Amino acid sequence: MNAVEGGGSRAQQAAARVRPALQRDLAALGLEYGGAVFMRIFKREAELELWLAGKDGRYQLFRTYPICTFSGGLGPKRRQGDRQAPEGFYRVGLGQLNPASSYHLSFNLGYPNAYERANGYTGDFLMVHGSCVSIGCYAMGDAAIEEIYTLAEAALRQGQAAFEVHAFPFRLDDAALAAARASPWFDFWSELKPGYDAFERERQPPRVRVENKRYRIGEG
Numbered sequence: 001m002n003a004v005e006g007g008g009s010r011a012q013q014a015a016a017r018v019r020p021a022l023q024r025d026l027a028a029l030g031l032e033y034g035g036a037v038f039m040r041i042f043k044r045e046a047e048l049e050l051w052l053a054g055k056d057g058r059y060q061l062f063r064t065y066p067i068c069t070f071s072g073g074l075g076p077k078r079r080q081g082d083r084q085a086p087e088g089f090y091r092v093g094l095g096q097l098n099p100a101s102s103y104h105l106s107f108n109l110g111y112p113n114a115y116e117r118a119n120g121y122t123g124d125f126l127m128v129h130g131s132c133v134s135i136g137c138y139a140m141g142d143a144a145i146e147e148i149y150t151l152a153e154a155a156l157r158q159g160q161a162a163f164e165v166h167a168f169p170f171r172l173d174d175a176a177l178a179a180a181r182a183s184p185w186f187d188f189w190s191e192l193k194p195g196y197d198a199f200e201r202e203r204q205p206p207r208v209r210v211e212n213k214r215y216r217i218g219e220g
Contacts (some may be wrong), residue, residue, distance in 0.1 A: 011099035011153060014146040020148060026052065029060060031119045034158035037151055038205050041128075043066070043085065043136060044099055046169035048128070048140065050148060052155075056205040065148065068141040069133040074169040075185045077111060080123040084134050085110045087169055087188075089195060089208040089215065093162040097153055104130030104147040109165055114210040128165070138167075164205045172196040191215040 003085035023033045036053040046067040051059040072084035086109060096108040106129030112121050127137040132146035140148060155163060169185070170176055172193045180186055194217035207218040 005083060011097075011105060011149065014105060015150045018146050018150050021149065026062065029062065030054060031062065032088050034154040036160045036164045037092075037155045037164045038199075039128075040149075040199075041165065042171055043067075043070065043087070043168070046070075048138065048144075048148070052151070059199075059205075060203075062151075063147070065140060065144045068139045068144075070138045071134040071136055073108065074183070076121070076188060077116075077123055077136060078119075078121045082123075083137055085121075085134065085138055086116075086126050086159060086165070087167045087192070088113060088115060089192075090165045090167065091162040092152070092155045092165060094153075096126075097149070097156070099149075101127070101129055101138065103127070103133070103137075103145075105145045106130065106137075107152060109167070115213070115215055118125065118210055118213045119184065145163065148212075166192075166195060166199070166205070170191060189205040 002050065010128060030094055031052045031054060038059050039052040040049040047133055048065045048067055050063045050065065052062050054060050067130035070085040073185060074086065076088060076181040077080040090109040090113055092107050096110060098106045109126050109128065111123060111126040129139055130142040131142055132139050138218055152163060170188060172189065177189060177193055180189060191214055195206055195208060209216050209218065
C-alpha cells in the first residue's frame with residue numbers, strides 16, 4: 001500500500017475544507033482548479049510562492065505563504081544529518097505526495113536530485129510539510145499545507161506529470177547576489193541564478209539539466 005492509498009481520507013478532508021475558497025480565489029484571477037502548479041521557496045524571506053499556469057501557458061502568482069520554519073541556514077544541503085534545508089531545482093510527482101505524513105500532509109522534494117547525486121551529497125526524505133518543526137525540511141503550518149497540497153494534488157491528478165519546486169537562498173536579483181560575493185556559496189548561487197532569471201523573464205519554469213556536476217539552464 002503506498003502513501004497516497006494509505007492516507008487518502010486526510011487529504012480528502014483537507015480538500016473539502018479548502019477547495020471552495022480556493023476555487024473562488026482562482027476564478028477571480030482567471031485561473032482554474034487543477035491547473036498546472038509551480039513553486040518557489042526563498043529561505044531568507046521565509047516565503048513559498050505558489051504559481052498556477054494561466055490559459056496562455058504563462059504562470060501567475062496565486063499565493064505567497066510564510067514558511068513557519070526551516071532548519072539550518074543559507075546554503076545547500078550536502079550530507080545526511082547536517083540539518084540543512086535543501087536549495088536547488090526539484091520535481092515532484094504524484095508518488096512523492098504523502099497524505100499520511102506525521103506532519104499532517106507533505107510532499108517529498110526529491111532530494112538528492114541529479115546535481116546532488118553527481119556531487120556526492122547524501123540525505124533523503126526532505127519535505128515540504130505541515131506543522132511548525134523542521135529537521136532539514138520546510139514546515140508550512142497545517143493551514144497553509146492544506147491549500148498547497150490540495151492544489152498540487154489536483155494539478156497532478158488533472159494531468160501535470162510533475163511540478164517543479166525551485167528552492168533559493170533569497171531572491172536572486174543582481175544586487176542581492178552581488179552582496180553575497182563573500183559567501184562560500186556564491187559560486188553555487190551563481191549556478192541557480194539563471195534559473196531564477198529565466199522564470200522572472202518568461203513566467204515558465206526553464207529546462208534544468210546537470211553537466212559536469214553543475215546546473216545548466218535552458219529555455220523551455
